[in-house]
Amino acid sequence: MPELIERISEKCDSSFYVFDVSELKKRIKFLREHLPPYAELCYAVKANPFISKEIENDVERFEICSPGEADICKTIGIDSKKMVISGIYKTPSVIEAMVSDESFKGIFTVESLRQYDLLCGLADKYDKTLEVLPRLTNDSQFGMDEADIEKIISERHNRSRLNIVGIQYFSGTQKTSLKKFRREIEYLSGFLAKLRESCSFEARELEYGTGFPVSYFTGDKLDENALLSGFSEILDELPQKPRIILELGRSIAASCGKYYTHIVDIKQNKGQHYALTDGGMHHIVYYGQYMAMKQPFVSVVGRDNAGADKQWTICGSLCSMNDILVKQISLPDLETGDILCFENAGAYCMTEGISLLLSRDLPAIYLVRENGDLYRIREPFETKQINTPVYEKL
Numbered sequence: 001m002p003e004l005i006e007r008i009s010e011k012c013d014s015s016f017y018v019f020d021v022s023e024l025k026k027r028i029k030f031l032r033e034h035l036p037p038y039a040e041l042c043y044a045v046k047a048n049p050f051i052s053k054e055i056e057n058d059v060e061r062f063e064i065c066s067p068g069e070a071d072i073c074k075t076i077g078i079d080s081k082k083m084v085i086s087g088i089y090k091t092p093s094v095i096e097a098m099v100s101d102e103s104f105k106g107i108f109t110v111e112s113l114r115q116y117d118l119l120c121g122l123a124d125k126y127d128k129t130l131e132v133l134p135r136l137t138n139d140s141q142f143g144m145d146e147a148d149i150e151k152i153i154s155e156r157h158n159r160s161r162l163n164i165v166g167i168q169y170f171s172g173t174q175k176t177s178l179k180k181f182r183r184e185i186e187y188l189s190g191f192l193a194k195l196r197e198s199c200s201f202e203a204r205e206l207e208y209g210t211g212f213p214v215s216y217f218t219g220d221k222l223d224e225n226a227l228l229s230g231f232s233e234i235l236d237e238l239p240q241k242p243r244i245i246l247e248l249g250r251s252i253a254a255s256c257g258k259y260y261t262h263i264v265d266i267k268q269n270k271g272q273h274y275a276l277t278d279g280g281m282h283h284i285v286y287y288g289q290y291m292a293m294k295q296p297f298v299s300v301v302g303r304d305n306a307g308a309d310k311q312w313t314i315c316g317s318l319c320s321m322n323d324i325l326v327k328q329i330s331l332p333d334l335e336t337g338d339i340l341c342f343e344n345a346g347a348y349c350m351t352e353g354i355s356l357l358l359s360r361d362l363p364a365i366y367l368v369r370e371n372g373d374l375y376r377i378r379e380p381f382e383t384k385q386i387n388t389p390v391y392e393k394l
């Protein structure tokens with residue numbers, strides 16, 4: 001067994017995640033090398049809040065979408081100058097606390113005319129200039145129509161405490177089509193040109209959530225080098241370039257994380273080999289893998305997969321027939337006590353599970369720094385408290 005996993009196993013007898021900072025930094029370097037030099041990076045904290053601090057100096061910005069994420073970033077000491085406060089609903093009291101805080105220097109996205117009014121009101125109340133990025137909709141509940149953005153921009157001289165720095169746009173995730181990227185970039189370029197002509201407005205920034213894909217499953221066909229170089233060529237063709245900030249979550253975080261779970265029982269039911277783990281779908285969920293429709297990259301720690309010929313269905317510990325992590329995967333003969341490793345689990349996997357069903361604990365989280373130092377950054381977390389009634393007579 002690798003020394004690191006042995007060290008963790010001595011302290012932790014249940015499932016755990018490990019985030020590897022060397023891998024994370026290598027990934028950011030790879031992205032920078034394969035994207036145009038002028039493209040900056042914004043990390044969407046939702047993908048994995050636990051690694052944000054580690055990349056404080058490796059990305060230009062952090063996208064924060066909820067009061068919880070804002071608190072986490074404050075607690076770990078992310079510089080507010082690097083924050084873009086996004087989010088379809090911006091809790092007024094939380095936004096007011098930010099605006100009233102002298103030291104807060106973040107940017108706000110504007111997702112609706114109501115949010116625009118909220119920010120205008122707070123800027124007036126606290127006599128403060130706020131930098132804002134109106135968010136252009138992608139035909140969803142997010143952002144605003146072009147006409148609403150044009151209205152805000154054309155009236156910008158009347159609301160001079162809001163400094164409109166550019167546009168934000170996010171259109172989806174796991175995108176693999178260069179045709180789609182071309183369509184989007186041409187659309188954005190056209191919209192910026194329209195703002196130039198109709199409102200004499202020159203955007204200084206375009207913050208663009210590209211939704212670059214991650215290959216999670218065996219059989220995925222992704223030529224990432226070709227995708228990124230094709231994307232870069234399209235971006236290069238933009239006739240006039242504002243500051244371009246690419247807002248990425250999973251593409252930055254996925255590869256740095258692995259999930260480990262122990263085999264706790266083995267059985268054969270109706271000819272099918274089942275291995276039961278102490279984890280489950282409350283710990284790990286892969287994008288698009290509902291009911292184990294696809295196979296993530298899984299191995300048995302310290303064992304060779306070569307020549308594995310038995311087909312296993314790996315299940316979690318929830319009393320739910322949906323709790324299947326992998327179906328019919330070829331693995332060596334499994335025994336209780338074996339540890340399974342799930343790869344590419346650094347983004348969303350550990351937060352998108354149905355954590356509260358069955359009131360089981362959430363896994364511990366470990367982090368390995370580049371110098372090999374190992375940290376536990378979250379103990380196993382009990383959820384039973386959340387599901388226990390507390391009677392308060394009113």
Ligand SMILES: Cc1ncc(COP(=O)(O)O)c(C=O)c1O
Binds near residue numbers: 172209248251
């Ligand atoms: C505004 C915004 N930016 C960035 C992201 C990150 O997406 P991804 O993790 O696919 O890069 C999201 C994801 O929902 C988002 O809503």
